[in-house]
Amino acid sequence: MPDEVVDTLPPETPDTEAPPVFEETPIPETFKDNPNVGKYKTVGELIKGHENVVKLVGSKGVIIPKDDAPAEEKEKYYQALGKPAKPEAYTFVPIETLHEKIKAQMTPEVEGVFRQMAHQANLTQAQAAFLHKWYFENASKAVVDADAAVDKAMKDGETALRSEWKENYGKNIANVQSVVAKLGGKEVIDALGNLGSNPVIVKFLAKLTSHFSEDDIANLGSNETPGAMTAKAKIKVIQNDPTHPLWKDVPGHMDAVKEWAILHAEAYPEGGEA
Numbered sequence: 425m426p427d428e429v430v431d432t433l434p435p436e437t438p439d440t441e442a443p444p445v446f447e448e449t450p451i452p453e454t455f456k457d458n459p460n461v462g463k464y465k466t467v468g469e470l471i472k473g474h475e476n477v478v479k480l481v482g483s484k485g486v487i488i489p490k491d492d493a494p495a496e497e498k499e500k501y502y503q504a505l506g507k508p509a510k511p512e513a514y515t516f517v518p519i520e521t522l523h524e525k526i527k528a529q530m531t532p533e534v535e536g537v538f539r540q541m542a543h544q545a546n547l548t549q550a551q552a553a554f555l556h557k558w559y560f561e562n563a564s565k566a567v568v569d570a571d572a573a574v575d576k577a578m579k580d581g582e583t584a585l586r587s588e589w590k591e592n593y594g595k596n597i598a599n600v601q602s603v604v605a606k607l608g609g610k611e612v613i614d615a616l617g618n619l620g621s622n623p624v625i626v627k628f629l630a631k632l633t634s635h636f637s638e639d640d641i642a643n644l645g646s647n648e649t650p651g652a653m654t655a656k657a658k659i660k661v662i663q664n665d666p667t668h669p670l671w672k673d674v675p676g677h678m679d680a681v682k683e684w685a686i687l688h689a690e691a692y693p694e695g696g697e698a
Contacts, residue, residue: 498546506548511539514549516556522564523571530560581623600629655690662687 449467456462464473489497499507508514516535538559542552586593604612616625662668662684670680 502546502548506550507546508543508549511536511543514539514542514552516553519557519560519564522560523567525567526560526564577622581626584623585626596630596633597626599633600626603633604629655687659684659687659691 451462451464451466487501489501503509522530538556539552542555547555585597589596604616662670662680668680669676670684
């Protein structure tokens, strides 16, 4: 019978020195006093906590503050993103293509208010510069569009009046302009603007001036009222008309006498002769 082979190798024993699974590995004592690490019990908790922190970190490496965070914490966050420390630190590139009216409005005071509002809104330098350029360019465009609308209205109004008045257009416009200039002066002219832009106003003024004679218009601005000047003009017409009923014993003579008396009362309210 062959000899029995005896296994002389020692039996396997469990490796009691193998490291435990890292999720359950306790935080080493050397880190217990570190507030960022010691609050965790195991390495697994530390890893999960780190993942949560990473989710809260912004692109600049700062943590987004909560709504109820202290003002100092929020200010530090916004400045880390690019908000200047003071409103005066915002810089804007001059915009050369603006309408002259908008350029005139961009005073140091207006620019200062814009910087204050940008700073109060926590805008970064880039955001404030973008909004500054966008706002004033759009304001300029609005003025340009308004000017274009006024120009179109003027052209349309002039076309309508020329079509209605035909050969009398030039005379009517001249009379209106003369009356407005003599009675209203520069203030009224500036208030009305270009008369051709509103045919309704021009037609109204033309209707008023139609009650004035050429002498009335020429004498506007004197101490005499338009009514007195019109009365005097009518008196002259009657004086120069030998066929007028005032001078003859014909039907209508008494009416002419009454008209003559009324005209004299209007022309010379304080007495006097023609």
